[in-house]
Amino acid sequence: MRVAMIGTGYVGLVSGACFADFGHVVTCVDKDPSKIERLERGEIPIFEPGLDDLVARNVRDGRLSFALDGAEAIRAADAVFIAVGTPSRRGDGHADLSYVHAAAEEIAGLIEGFTVVVTKSTVPVGTGDEIERIIRERRPDADFAVVSNPEFLREGAAIEDFKRPDRVVVGTEDERAREVMHELYRPLNLNETPILFTGRRTSELIKYAANAFLAMKITFINEMADLCEKVGADVQQVARGIGLDNRIGGKFLHAGPGYGGSCFPKDTLALVRTASDAGAPVRLIETTVEINDARKKAMAGRVAQVLGGDLKGKRVALLGLTFKPNTDDMRDAPSLDVAPALQAMGAEVQAFDPEGMAEAAKLLDGVAFKDGPYEAVEGADAVVILTEWNQFRALDLDRVKRLLRQPVMVDLRNIYRPEDMRARGFRYSSIGRG
């Protein structure tokens, strides 16, 4: 199959490279000349484990290419994927669809032969209808079908998630489009990976419902963690105890500083807006959004509490700034709330992150960025673990203790064990463990 992928952001690039690896001929198109130049030189603009090798291999074998002008690729394509950004619109939290609409306009002018137009971007319910209308208006003669095919990729594990997904969701009622989509995903072991064909609006909603449910699950365990602290229970054991029930499942039950990233905060908010506009408010999700926003801000208070209630004149070391490990993505990362809140309480903040510091430096004022975890910890009154990078799990704790002004650790990801840390002489605070 021939594929044109519009947008070489996170989703577009990973999906394009993986489809090429499935054996399809893929052109990734982007309006940003510097991005295309970098990709053509073999530079990957994002940090995602394994993506550089995957791209290099498929470029070398002639299945993957990049283009500033998508005309040729779109004309030749069996399937054109729209994988452009849908950021939160300033002010109202609705998804901003201007890039999606622009892509539809462009595609409309170029379609030749039967073409499946696929939305990979996360788009509100009804966007497929809108894209169909835009194309139909410009090109009443075009032979095409608009399909919804949401992605469920986790950053840091995106290639694995693309190649071994729990399911593929395809929203279309068009028989020819079904065949094309089936053929595109045929290299997945379809005995193991169900393709769920649904109506287009249903598929669009599945993406939001999945993200909202996971965000709610995290928020649930975060609230349980707070309760555990009050009643002397252990949230990790609670998570295991409930997660072993198949109806609940053990994943997404790690208590922490609140969820961040490019999807959960934006998609929960967009779902809240869609639902309230439709007259069917989703109150569970409204509450989830509120709890999570407040939680991220409240984390600085925990640090203050361990240091005796006051942060004036104190120095705090943050280990980890990205919203999760194995990514350089800073979007809606808890650190963006925690660092300013610490500063507002009078603390000086110094920080280290293995991949996120270049981006963090643009977003955080007054933070001293250090070259490594030990440099970040040196002279601080407390060290706060904000992101569970593997290298922070294997710190030389005696060295950390020596470098700190006071042996205080606030572990917001529960990567260490309270009894071990106390035995080593740390004042140690974690989430939901008494």
Ligand code: UDX
């Ligand atoms: C998420 C969805 O998992 C993915 O299916 C969707 O397509 C995009 O959004 P991603 O944002 O990359 O993926 O990361 P994910 O691993 O889901 O983590 C999101 C946030 O939740 C992170 O801030 C993470 O730290 C937090 N989280 C996750 C928890 O606090 N506890 C958990 O148990 C799991």
